[in-house]
Amino acid sequence: LAKTTQPISMDSYEGQEVNITCSHNNIATNDYITWYQQFPSQGPRFIIQGYKTKVTNEVASLFIPADRKSSTLSLPRVSLSDTAVYYCLVGDQDNTDKLIFGTGTRLQVFP
Amino acid sequence: ETGVTQSPTHLIKTRGQQVTLRCSSQSGHNTVSWYQQALGQGPQFIFQYYREEENGRGNFPPRFSGLQFPNYSSELNVNALELDDSALYLCASSGDGEFYGYTFGSGTRLTVV
Numbered sequence: 001l002a003k004t005t006q007p008i009s010m011d012s013y014e015g016q017e018v019n020i021t022c023s024h025n026n027i028a029t030n031d032y033i034t035w036y037q038q039f040p041s042q043g044p045r046f047i048i049q050g051y052k053t054k055v056t057n058e059v060a061s062l063f064i065p066a067d068r069k070s071s072t073l074s075l076p077r078v079s080l081s082d083t084a085v086y087y088c089l090v091g092d093q094d095n096t097d098k099l100i101f102g103t104g105t106r107l108q109v110f111p
Numbered sequence: 112e113t114g115v116t117q118s119p120t121h122l123i124k125t126r127g128q129q130v131t132l133r134c135s136s137q138s139g140h141n142t143v144s145w146y147q148q149a150l151g152q153g154p155q156f157i158f159q160y161y162r163e164e165e166n167g168r169g170n171f172p173p174r175f176s177g178l179q180f181p182n183y184s185s186e187l188n189v190n191a192l193e194l195d196d197s198a199l200y201l202c203a204s205s206g207d208g209e210f211y212g213y214t215f216g217s218g219t220r221l222t223v224v
Contacts, residue, residue, distance in 0.1 A: 043115070043201050043215025044154065087153060099144070099203070099213060101153035 004088045009106040018075045020105050022088030025069050031090040033064060033071045038085045038104070047086075048073070075107075083109045114140075115216035117202050123222045129190045132219045134202030136183040140214070143185045145177060146201040148218070154201055160185060189221075197223045 005023040012018045024033070032051050036044035048055055050062040050071070061074040075082055085104040114137035124130050136143050142161050146154035156169035160179035174190040183204070189196055199218040 041199065041220070042217050043203070044213075045215065046213060099154075100156060101146075103153050 003100075004090060004102045006086075006088055006102060006105045008103065009108065011108050011110065012078055013110050014079055015077050018078050018082070018107060018109075020073045020075075020086055020088075020107070021070055022073070023070050024088070024090045027068050027090050031068075033062065033068075034089045034091070034099075035060070035062065035073045036087045036089065036101075038087065044087060044101075078107075078109050080109050080111060083107060115202055115204055115214050117200075117216035117219050119219060120217070121220045121222075123224060124192050126192055126194060126223055128192050129188065130192060130221060132187045132189075132200050132202075132221070134185045134187070134204075134216060136185065136202070136204035137206075137214060138183055140183060140204035140206050142207075143179055143183075143202060143204045144213075145185075145187045146203065147171075147196075148199040148201060150198070157187070192223045194223050197221060 003026060032049055034049040035047040037047050038044040048057055048060045048062045050064050052064050052068060055062045063072040073086060085106050087101050087104040089099050089101060091099060116135045118133045144159040145157040147157055148154040157171050157175055158165055158177055159167040160177060163179045176188045177186060179185040187200060199220050201215055201218045203213045203215045205213045
């Protein structure tokens with residue numbers, strides 16, 4: 001299973017764009033990249049998933065370069081409520097469905 | 112708003128005791144996974160069930176066991192509780208083919224004293 005590396009923490013201010021990069025050098029051909037958000041004492045919440053290039057939904061964008069050895073979660077115009085821990089995961093739905101979480105990135109948004 | 116509910120929300124047990132945690136998944140979700148999350152750490156995979164059969168297990172001892180029932184509910188049982196078992200226990204479910212569609216419950220906070 002691919003191991004991921006993320007920054008331990010990041011700080012931002014309301015209204016700014018936040019980019020969180022995840023390294024996954026050993027990503028396999030069938031692996032997808034998924035990001036989750038977690039608030040204290042709550043379960044993780046799915047944000048976005050991608051395989052290559054760029055994926056965008058109503059809350060975030062995910063940028064994946066051609067070699068797929070890293071990915072960047074982009075949160076546009078963050079607010080105080082975006083203060084949370086963000087996890088990057090890689091996994092292969094055909095091999096195993098279990099999700100392996102790293103330590104995540106703790107994002108703190110200031111007013 | 113989550114479709115996965117866990118009970119109880121909080122629990123205090125004494126070292127050596129046994130505990131059963133419960134999870135009710137979304138209807139139609141045949142896959143359920145359990146995770147242990149210590150304070151300040153990411154969730155650690157315990158095991159996964161698909162249609163009532165265990166089909167994946169993390170690095171946890173046999174005293175962690177589980178069951179999945181046909182009504183989309185499941186249990187995590189932990190025997191001989193240790194102080195280090197104190198953590199948030201999370202249940203996650205997904206439908207067939209929905210690799211990304213994992214829905215997590217809010218967890219059960221277990222404290223072992």
